[in-house]
Amino acid sequence: MRKTDAAGAAAFLQTQDNIWILTHRNPDGDTLGGAFALLRALLTLGKTARVVCSETIPEKYAYMWAGLSDIPDFTPESVVAVDIADEKLLGEPLQARFGGQIDLCIDHHVSNTQYAKTLFLEDCAATCEMVYAVVSALGCTVTAEIADCLYTGLATDTGCFRYTNVTARTHEIAAELIRAGAHFGDINRVMFETKTGTYLKLQELVLKSLEMYFDGRCAVITITQEMFRQSGSNESECDGIASLPRKIEGVLVGVTLRERGDGTYKVSLRTYEPINASKICMALGGGGHARAAGCELKSDDLAAGKQKLLSVIETELENI
Amino acid sequence: MRKTDAAGAAAFLQTQDNIWILTHRNPDGDTLGGAFALLRALLTLGKTARVVCSETIPEKYAYMWAGLSDIPDFTPESVVAVDIADEKLLGEPLQARFGGQIDLCIDHHVSNTQYAKTLFLEDCAATCEMVYAVVSALGCTVTAEIADCLYTGLATDTGCFRYTNVTARTHEIAAELIRAGAHFGDINRVMFETKTGTYLKLQELVLKSLEMYFDGRCAVITITQEMFRQSGSNESECDGIASLPRKIEGVLVGVTLRERGDGTYKVSLRTYEPINASKICMALGGGGHARAAGCELKSDDLAAGKQKLLSVIETELENI
Numbered sequence: 001m002r003k004t005d006a007a008g009a010a011a012f013l014q015t016q017d018n019i020w021i022l023t024h025r026n027p028d029g030d031t032l033g034g035a036f037a038l039l040r041a042l043l044t045l046g047k048t049a050r051v052v053c054s055e056t057i058p059e060k061y062a063y064m065w066a067g068l069s070d071i072p073d074f075t076p077e078s079v080v081a082v083d084i085a086d087e088k089l090l091g092e093p094l095q096a097r098f099g100g101q102i103d104l105c106i107d108h109h110v111s112n113t114q115y116a117k118t119l120f121l122e123d124c125a126a127t128c129e130m131v132y133a134v135v136s137a138l139g140c141t142v143t144a145e146i147a148d149c150l151y152t153g154l155a156t157d158t159g160c161f162r163y164t165n166v167t168a169r170t171h172e173i174a175a176e177l178i179r180a181g182a183h184f185g186d187i188n189r190v191m192f193e194t195k196t197g198t199y200l201k202l203q204e205l206v207l208k209s210l211e212m213y214f215d216g217r218c219a220v221i222t223i224t225q226e227m228f229r230q231s232g233s234n235e236s237e238c239d240g241i242a243s244l245p246r247k248i249e250g251v252l253v254g255v256t257l258r259e260r261g262d263g264t265y266k267v268s269l270r271t272y273e274p275i276n277a278s279k280i281c282m283a284l285g286g287g288g289h290a291r292a293a294g295c296e297l298k299s300d301d302l303a304a305g306k307q308k309l310l311s312v313i314e315t316e317l318e319n320i
Numbered sequence: 321m322r323k324t325d326a327a328g329a330a331a332f333l334q335t336q337d338n339i340w341i342l343t344h345r346n347p348d349g350d351t352l353g354g355a356f357a358l359l360r361a362l363l364t365l366g367k368t369a370r371v372v373c374s375e376t377i378p379e380k381y382a383y384m385w386a387g388l389s390d391i392p393d394f395t396p397e398s399v400v401a402v403d404i405a406d407e408k409l410l411g412e413p414l415q416a417r418f419g420g421q422i423d424l425c426i427d428h429h430v431s432n433t434q435y436a437k438t439l440f441l442e443d444c445a446a447t448c449e450m451v452y453a454v455v456s457a458l459g460c461t462v463t464a465e466i467a468d469c470l471y472t473g474l475a476t477d478t479g480c481f482r483y484t485n486v487t488a489r490t491h492e493i494a495a496e497l498i499r500a501g502a503h504f505g506d507i508n509r510v511m512f513e514t515k516t517g518t519y520l521k522l523q524e525l526v527l528k529s530l531e532m533y534f535d536g537r538c539a540v541i542t543i544t545q546e547m548f549r550q551s552g553s554n555e556s557e558c559d560g561i562a563s564l565p566r567k568i569e570g571v572l573v574g575v576t577l578r579e580r581g582d583g584t585y586k587v588s589l590r591t592y593e594p595i596n597a598s599k600i601c602m603a604l605g606g607g608g609h610a611r612a613a614g615c616e617l618k619s620d621d622l623a624a625g626k627q628k629l630l631s632v633i634e635t636e637l638e639n640i
Contacts, residue, residue: 161481161494162512164505168495174481175491185484189592192482195567204527207520216517249516
């Protein structure tokens with residue numbers, strides 16, 4: 001494995017043709033934005049290139065490939081991985097085909113497993129920051145289309161410039177992308193603003209279930225199958241809601257009880273220091289990380305299970 | 321009324337002393353951030369100055385005045401209004417005292433009523449962008465404390481860089497403030513992540529009031545004094561909720577009706593292109609920006625006022 005920088009990555013790409021650009025499975029704005037920005041830059045250089053993902057790419061990203069014509073299938077001479085920390089994240093078919101064969105990896109995960117022949121790694125907020133540098137080093141104009149792709153990665157990997165991974169450089173690149181014509185308003189609207197009516201109805205029902213314990217240091221919400229029926233919503237809309245209890249001022253332990261189709265309850269625990277979520281969940285047969293862990297409660301004994309969970313949480317809060 | 325720019329505002333302030341800096345009532349991150357940044361800059365120049373608001377400033381902004389010592393009361397020789405579009409927004413006691421007496425107004429609302437003797441007006445995302453320019457023109461160092469104040473205004477008036485009022489310049493200033501030491505991670509957590517229990521209870525009640533009109537293109541929520549009583553919440557927690565109706569998928573016009581203590585209703589309109597929020601509110605005696613505007617409805621004729629508002633909105637939607 002050889003390490004490189006933006007200029008080195010660009011110099012390598014200049015010498016290559018028939019390039020496959022791989023994204024990670026469960027593709028997000030940063031892997032897709034970086035991949036399609038790089039694709040568009042390589043196409044302007046007259047290269048043959050394509051973006052490949054092992055899973056279907058959600059339609060909300062369709063602007064990234066708008067206006068690009070279908071390219072006849074071709075055999076890659078060179079393979080580039082964008083925003084992929086580990087070959088396992090390629091997903092099954094791509095991992096089987098390209099394991100050990102990645103020529104260049106552009107990635108911002110410090111946990112990168114260094115699987116590629118050449119690695120451009122930086123500890124920055126988004127891989128798209130690095131692709132911006134590569135596109136510039138390739139001498140390509142950052143068109144509005146490329147700016148849209150790169151802005152998407154910057155915004156989605158930082159909670160729209162909210163998280164502590166943001167640097168002054170992140171904002172500077174955002175400024176340059178906006179000057180290049182990025183449609184940031186539309187992108188932010190799709191990525192962050194839009195809520196479905198069913199989500200809001202579910203949120204209303206779930207908020208009604210909110211319980212506070214132990215001087216407001218523990219918050220519990222419950223999501224039932226009946227709430228899904230009443231709201232017309234479903235499990236896929238729960239992610240934002242599950243993070244809600246810990247956001248309440250003063251809460252150290254946020255608990256989400258989510259009823260599954262089979263009547264069992266999935267428990268998601270989110271904590272702030274010094275409460276260890278994993279320790280609490282292990283006491284109920286589950287496990288996880290220090291700040292996020294889970295376990296399961298049986299439906300036929302939900303009240304007793306919830307009581308046990310609360311008493312374990314109480315003990316941890318008393319031990320601070 | 322004389323118009324000026326950042327250099328002109330700074331030159332004026334250089335000649336003044338014993339300065340009162342006024343914020344608008346129902347103070348937000350932009351009016352407070354701009355006011356306290358200006359205060360801190362003027363103090364470093366050896367001026368006597370204070371920030372005055374007609375209402376209690378929420379504790380979450382306490383970092384803005386941290387480390388500043390109490391100043392004995394003094395009579396203002398010069399009065400500056402920050403982020404105040406209309407003298408009415410000073411709130412009762414300040415309006416009675418300073419109506420027609422404002423020496424300098426620094427504001428980004430294009431609907432500014434030009435009440436000040438000298439006006440620095442720019443159509444930008446946040447008044448804090450303009451105060452940044454004034455502080456720089458004063459020759460003051462942007463300390464980490466000043467950067468915290470200004471970053472707060474930038475972030476809170478743009479939904480953390482999400483809205484279309486953001487420009488490349490907004491991001492460039494954010495970059496400069498981060499380099500100056502702004503604690504953007506902490507600020508964003510307080511402003512955007514943390515929710516109080518009373519806020520969540522209020523949100524539940526408000527979601528129940530949601531009404532949809534015109535094929536789902538207009539959403540209306542109502543916040544009443546009774547909801548404040550039931551939830552234990554208050555006006556200061558309404559800002560996040562006011563942006564909610566526009567977030568619903570398919571909505572072009574989001575309306576929040578907020579009952580004031582005196583029974584009148586404050587109308588906040590948030591729109592997406594091509595709907596002009598200011599145009600709609602002007603038809604009801606209000607005003608504001610293209611995407612965010614406001615007006616007022618009388619309590620004794622709320623039903624009729626709401627009907628008129630809805631019919632103006634319907635006309636705009638039909639004209640798309």
